[in-house]
Amino acid sequence: MEFVNIIGHMDMLEDIAKRIVLSESIHFVNAMSEINENNFPILQAKDEVDAVIDFNYIKQYQSNLDLNEINKVYDELCDMFEIRKKYQKKIVEQDYVFLDDVNKLKRIYEEVNEENRELNRLQEEYRQIGEIENYIKKMKNVNINLDDLFKMKYIDFIMGKVLNYNMEKLKKNYENIPAIVLKLDKNQDYSMIMVFVPKVVEIEVRRVLNSLEFDELQLNFKFSGSPNQWVADIENRKRQIEKEIAIIKNKIKELKKEYINFIEVFYSKLLMQYKIEELKSNMGCTNEFFYMSGWIPSFKKKALSKYLGDYENKLIIIYKDYKNLREGLEPPTCIYNGFLLRPFESVVKLYGIPSYNELDPTAFVGLSYMFLFGAMFGDVGQGLVLLTLGLILEKKKARPNLGGVLARLGISSTVFGFLYGSVFGFEDIIEALLVRPMASIDKVLIWAVGIGVFLLSIGYLYNLINCFIKKDVENGLFSRNGLAGLVFYWLLLYLIVSNVRDAKRIIPSSLITLILVFLLILMLLKEPLANLIKGNKKLYSESKSDYYIEGGFGVLETLLSMLSNTLSFIRVGAFAINHVGLFIAFETLAKMMGNELESILMIVFGNIVIIGLEGLIVFIQGLRLEYYELFSKFFSGTGYEYNPVKL
Structure with a gap:
């Protein structure tokens, strides 16, 4: 990863920004922050003099475009x-x-x-006069000139509709309302009414009607004559509007x-x-020049050069390796994995983003998670169901990462289903290629612990590599997750296994015990030893008493955590056995049913419960093993992801 600074004339900005977005190469940082931190390089070439002089008047870019x-x-x-x-x-x-x-x-x-606007106005008029027409039609047999109603001096009239259950309330209170209420029509839901009210009490009457959820007809359009004439005029107006x-x-x-x-x-x-404005928001500028800063992977420099084309010679582009930058400026992490493992990036990101000087654990997580899930949930039929669900989720892009993970776990479950000889819970359809968990409980549990030892050892190796990259002597050589911890772990396992199996030891027990004690002392003295190797005069970052008290508890925790981390993997075998046992329970219930159809339905229901409930539990348990038992060995997750500006 390299740090790039780009300087150019403002009149080229739009085109340059567009080309950078198309190149999908630069993860931008705020240029003003880098300038304030003196991380923007001092320009020295003769043709850069104007940019150097203008550099003194730099400010944060402000956009005038309201997107x-x-x-x-x-x-x-x-x-x-x-x-x-x-x-x-x-x-x-x-x-x-x-x-x-x-x-x-x-x-x-x-x-x-x-x-x-004119269309909306006409459509609204059409709607309103249509509503008026519905009311007036109910009055067509009334021989009255409606103009006279509008000319009344002391009485006003209101038309509208009220829900039928509120109409009943209105009837019960007729004597308390200073108005005449005429029912024009009634349907299943509401009644259309016409209310004559003295103008002096109109406010009070309206208040009563509003309490009954009265929906008033707005007479924004008026016609002349009798109700029949109104209907005729409305029909003519509707045809004209159409x-x-x-x-x-x-x-x-x-x-x-x-x-x-x-x-x-x-x-x-x-x-x-939108992307160009996002890019500009991180930019510094003067009246004549713009200044950009960001991160670019070395392999994407060619893509940037290709998209910039002839503009490249008109710009000042300066690349610097991150090692030559100020301390504390951490590059983003470029996470990229192949088709098989890419969905598991979401599992890693859920915990954290690997820092730049840290191995991307996605490959390890993907392979180990598939293995653990398949071992705990091995069934050909149920695995194919999970595969199908995953492909559906992935194809519809509703939850592509979840769908991708689920599909791959389904493949693993199917493979282990063949190894266990299980199809939708039945173990008499195909032969087991490896073992039947319920018939070999001891073997399955021992294998589960063995798998745990293998995966934990890989976790130790990941930590050793990370510490080597970071040149972290303390955690790489002397910590409980470093070389001392790895050797201690394997010697302790060798001692325990040889005692349990009463096997002949290559190394005497007394020597192993002595080495274990020596390694514990190394772990206790990790900080002063690391400082001695690095040549630091100050051996302790805190008082000696505090350091050794804390270190003593750390040694005890080391012993307990190694034991608990290893035994945690027993759950892999336990769930493999439980998976078989749960189906046996549903199979027993199916045999107790009165007829064949009910038995089939019980088997189907059992498989649904196993896939939905046990599948979720196994999914969570697999995550727990990854996060708590493995990630704790080597993964800090304190980085941030490389996220170039792109469409």
Whole structure:
């Protein structure tokens, strides 16, 4: 990983930023922070003099472009034209001026929005007069000029609807309401009413009606004459509105034909501009120059150079290896794994991101997790079900990482199903290629512990490599997870196993005990020994008494943790046995059923419970073994991920 600083003229900024985004190569950091920390290199070449002088007037870049407002306008246009958004990379690879496109977009929006506003107004009028018509039709047999009702001086009238159960409440309180209530119509849900009320008490009556959830008809459009004349006039107006709506819709359709290509390609440009503005937000600038800082993997320098093209010679680009930068400036970690292991990156990230000087544990986690899950949940049929569910989740992209992990665990479960000879719980369909867990309980539990010893040993080796990379003598040589801890662990296991099996020892017990004590002393003295090797005068970072008290408890914890870490893997064998036992319970219940159909349903139900409930438990137990027993040996997870600006 290298640190890159880029300096160029402001008039090239938009095009340079777009090319950098397309290269997907730079993880940007705030340039002003690096300048303030003196991490921005001093420019010395003659052709860089102007940039050096301008460097004194540098400030944080401030954008004047409101992309959210532009996006809002674009979304409304897409809704009006019913356009589906689709990103096309080839569009942003072409030359264009985004501000010119924004101005054109706004002109289109004004043109279309004017028609759309008129369309909405007509549609609302059509809706309202249609609602008025529904009420007036209920009065068509009444011989009255409605104009006279509007001209009443002391009485007003209100029309609307009320839910039927509230209408019953209204009937019971007629005598308490200073108004005349006429029921115009009634359906299953509500009653349409007309209320005549003296104007002096109109406020009080409205308050009563509102308490009954009264939905008032708004008479925003008025006609003349009798109810029949109103209905006729409304029908004429509706036909007129329908013609006007058809004309406007045709206009909008023509506008869509004219502008659809521009609007469709604008989406890609808008997405690109969001990324460009994200890039700019980390940039420093003056009136003439811009200053960028970020991280780039060495293998991506060619991609950056390719996308910059001729601009590369017009820019000042300075690369520095991270080792030559100020202390404390930690590079991001570039995590990349192949198809098989990539989904397990999410499992690692759930715990933490590996630091730059730390091995990526994804490969180890992926392989060990698949092995542990398969060993605990080995069944051909149930494994294929998990594989299918995982592929569905992965394909639909609802939860691609979970789907990918689940699919791979399903494959492992299927493989172990063949080894155990189990198909949907039945062990009489195929022969076991390795062992039947329920028939070989002792062997399965011993193998489980053996698997734990193997995986823990790999954890120790990972820690040794990490400490070697970091040049950490203390934790690499003398800590309980370092070389001293690994040798202690293997000698202790050798001593225990040889005693249990009463086997002939290559190394005498007394010598092993002596070496174990010596290793414990090394672990106790890890800090002063490491400081002696490094030549530090100060051997202890705290008082000696505090150090040795804490170290004494640390030695005791070392013994206990080695024992508990190893025995934790017994659960692998226990769940393999439990998996068989749980199905036997459902099989027994199935045999107790009254008929064959009920037995089949019980077997199906049992498999669903086993896949759903036990599968989840095994999934969690596998995570626990990874996080608590293995990661604690070597993984700090204190880094941050390499995240270049890209679409």
